Amino acid sequence: MKLVFFRGHVPNFGDELNLHVWPALLPKGFLDEDESELFVGIGSIIGDHLPEKSRKFVMGSGYAGYMGLPDINDGTWDIRFVRGPNTAKTLGIDPKLSICDSAILLRAMDLPPPDDSVNIAFMPHYESLERGDWAEACRMASMTLIDATAPVDTVLSQIRGARLLITEAMHGAIVADALRTPWIGARPIYGGHHKKWLDWAGALNVDVRLNDLKPTSVLEYYIARTGRGGRLGKVGKFNQSPLAAIPNRILTSIAAQHLQQMARLEPQLSSDAKIVEVTEKAQAAVDGFVRSRVAAA
Known part of the structure; x- marks a missing residue:
């Protein structure tokens, strides 16, 4: 399963987070270069530009209109959660799948110490x-x-x-x-x-x-x-x-x-309560996806 995210002519923090978050949270070897299955990660990456025949697993991504609207009912899309309610409404999916941008999962990771000079x-x-x-x-x-x-x-x-x-x-x-x-x-x-x-x-x-x-x-x-x-x-x-x-x-x-x-x-x-709630939901969605993949293997 290949991780896909936007890469321009220079690195961009929001997109580069994919290389920081997913290798830390997913089992070792979970991601590879097999383009028959795509792990659609952090960013406004949902669109009709993704390979038509590849199986696409969406983890907290968003739709921003940068690309055309994909046909998510063509049998190749497996949406576990999306960035927000506007993405859910645009795609016509269950509003409950509108959890949050998956960069929130940084809260579940070890992070570098604060730079107190800022x-x-x-x-x-x-x-x-x-x-x-x-x-x-x-x-x-x-x-x-x-x-x-x-x-x-x-x-x-x-x-x-x-x-x-x-x-x-x-x-x-x-x-x-x-x-x-x-x-x-x-x-x-x-x-x-x-x-x-x-x-x-x-x-x-x-x-x-x-x-x-x-x-x-x-x-x-x-x-x-x-x-x-x-x-x-x-x-x-x-x-x-x-x-x-x-x-x-x-x-x-x-x-x-x-x-x-x-x-x-x-x-x-x-609110503190809301950030804890959506973090737990996002973590549960990722953990559930990993378990489903391990069970199917």
Whole structure:
């Protein structure tokens, strides 16, 4: 059974969690490279892009509309649980299968120690790291930048050590909430990433508040105004040119001031009772799946 998850041109914390969580929680040798059976893990990975003939076992994944909607009634899908109620509704499955994003299973694992030097941190979406200058904005705001492309252990240690996490990256909020670090949600500059937040939050009965970010570059400003993603051709080239240096510095300064304002907002956390409940349900779903596989072997 092969583990499948999104891999782009750079590592991304939310997706790379798959390599951290599943080998730790599943029996040794449970995962291999046999593509006839797929273990569909953490992330917005449900879609019609997965091999049509492969058997697909879904463990806390979500549907975000990045890919086409799959036919889950074609006999190849075995959905044990999904990220949230929006995914369950879209797929037309039992709402009881809406447990939570499976990154919550970090709560059942040994984790790296907290990095107590972090204090207040900001975690941009990994795409924003390429499109803006969030390292400089965080420096100006006297915050720690948490890099979503850094090693998973580094990010986990920083999130655990943070007094407060402001995050544009959804899995920053998911992991912070699971590990009981207060968080403030930042509305992703690219609008295509918004809906999946509501899916995850719905599973935890959290009325998530997504606060607008200020762009740090001409490119981010363009994305926020137009809703377009990608590298954006001429705009992307202009953003890297000397002509954009002055407006980019001004935008970065404004963004830094706005981060400081955001840090004064009321942070969020799901209830202790709810986080324990969904952790137990997710763990039970995984354990039940493993037992069913062992019994069938």
